Amino acid sequence: MADLYHPETRAIQLVDVLGALGHPVRMEIIRALADGEERFCGEILPAEPKSSLTHHWRALREAGVIHQRRAGRKFYITLRRADLDTRFPGLLDLTFAEPTGFDKPDSK
Structure with a gap:
């Protein structure tokens, strides 16, 4: 079987x-x-x-968000928190924060 692609830390791009x-499914995963x-x-x-999940694992892995490890016929996943914190400090903290509502501007 081919090795799974995981970008190096310095190659992880914010847009990806x-x-x-x-x-939404990927947000549930992380x-x-x-x-x-x-x-x-x-x-x-x-x-x-x-x-469906296979597609989501691949998208997250190739973007540098998760690390997947094969053990026999099973795959194990971890969040690449240290790598993401190195590249984009605070991004995951914002991602995990509870969403807040936006105040509507007064209409005049």
Whole structure:
């Protein structure tokens, strides 16, 4: 089997990370990985179809957001928190923060 592509830390681009994080399922994935623990792919979002998740894993991995490790027939995933914090300090903290509403400007 071919090795999985993971960009080097210095090659991770903000536009790629934001693109990968721009999908609700992928946001669920990284929130599930926020504690820093390695997880088996099948335990993160068990209700999602495997074929759909394979697409999301690849998008996140190739953007530099996650690291995937193959162990036999299983894949394990971790969030590349240190790499992302090095490249874009505070980005993940903002991503994990609870969304706040925007005040509507007064209409005049």
